[in-house]
Amino acid sequence: xxxxxxxxxxxxxxxxxxxxxxxxxxxxxxxxxxxxxxxxxxxxxxxxxxxxxxxxxxxxxxxxxxxxxxxxxxxxxxxxxxxxxxxxxxxxxxxxxxxxxxxxxxxxxxxxxxxxxxxxxxxxxxxxxxxxxxxxxx
Amino acid sequence: xxxxxxxxxxxxxxxxxxxxxxxxxxxxxxxxxxxxxxxxxxxxxxxxxxxxxxxxxxxxxxxxxxxxxxxxxxxxxxxxxxxxxxxxxxxxxxxxxxxxxxxxxxxxxxxxxxxxxxxxxxxxxxxxxxxxxxxxxxxxxxxxxxxxxxxxxxxx
Numbered sequence: 001x002x003x004x005x006x007x008x009x010x011x012x013x014x015x016x017x018x019x020x021x022x023x024x025x026x027x028x029x030x031x032x033x034x035x036x037x038x039x040x041x042x043x044x045x046x047x048x049x050x051x052x053x054x055x056x057x058x059x060x061x062x063x064x065x066x067x068x069x070x071x072x073x074x075x076x077x078x079x080x081x082x083x084x085x086x087x088x089x090x091x092x093x094x095x096x097x098x099x100x101x102x103x104x105x106x107x108x109x110x111x112x113x114x115x116x117x118x119x120x121x122x123x124x125x126x127x128x129x130x131x132x133x134x135x136x137x138x
Numbered sequence: 139x140x141x142x143x144x145x146x147x148x149x150x151x152x153x154x155x156x157x158x159x160x161x162x163x164x165x166x167x168x169x170x171x172x173x174x175x176x177x178x179x180x181x182x183x184x185x186x187x188x189x190x191x192x193x194x195x196x197x198x199x200x201x202x203x204x205x206x207x208x209x210x211x212x213x214x215x216x217x218x219x220x221x222x223x224x225x226x227x228x229x230x231x232x233x234x235x236x237x238x239x240x241x242x243x244x245x246x247x248x249x250x251x252x253x254x255x256x257x258x259x260x261x262x263x264x265x266x267x268x269x270x271x272x273x274x275x276x277x278x279x280x281x282x283x284x285x286x287x288x289x290x291x292x293x294x
Binding site: 010031050106108 | 164165166169170177181197199230232233266
């Protein structure tokens with residue numbers, strides 16, 4: 001049986017820095033903090049309805065990270081997969097860290113944006129562990 | 139009365155500016171290098187190469203996000219009434235499919251993987267960080283998009 005993992009699905013926003021925080025957070029979680037426990041998948045592919053991807057998401061836990069109140073990631077997941085196990089908003093980490101004002105530039109992202117992403121990634125990684133514990137995965 | 143008149147003129151000016159815009163929809167896929175390249179190229183086009191003639195449309199918002207608040211409807215309406223160029227990071231063509239499903243035919247499609255193959259000497263570092271070569275490649279993709287924008291306006 002394939003080992004259970006947690007899919008991290010950030011929104012694909014490219015208009016504002018809040019989308020970039022979500023994407024950077026997802027990369028930190030999948031590549032560093034929850035390596036082997038978390039994986040990424042393309043939101044546009046989910047929206048398109050690729051069946052293998054949808055099935056994999058249904059069989060595993062899913063965390064969405066959104067950058068604005070329209071919550072594209074959460075809404076798309078609910079519509080296509082029918083569930084989201086946990087959700088995060090990047091705007092919350094910005095509110096919690098008023099001293100770290102994210103730079104507006106998106107490519108490449110600024111130093112404060114990186115720091116905010118790291119902070120959010122730590123919260124998401126904890127949630128990954130909690131969700132896997134719930135599933136009975138060591 | 140005067141304020142109404144000013145608002146009217148502002149709206150007319152805004153409409154006239156928007157008429158000249160081409161919508162750029164990048165795949166933006168988070169799981170692959172082509173997605174990062176498509177995103178970077180889209181930003182280069184709207185910020186540097188053709189800032190007055192292009193606007194970014196958010197792909198997932200376009201397809202479903204925020205529909206209960208009509209969030210995606212504006213994007214769909216824009217793409218119905220304006221030309222669109224999609225940038226595809228892989229062969230799945232998620233952006234083109236979304237635009238054709240909800241708005242109509244696209245004016246052009248740029249395939250990042252084809253440009254990557256044609257410039258294999260420019261090997262980007264990773265999907266997380268394109269590095270110097272990756273950014274050069276993104277500039278090339280952006281130039282291709284800008285050419286398509288110009289072609290559209292020449293035809294018009």
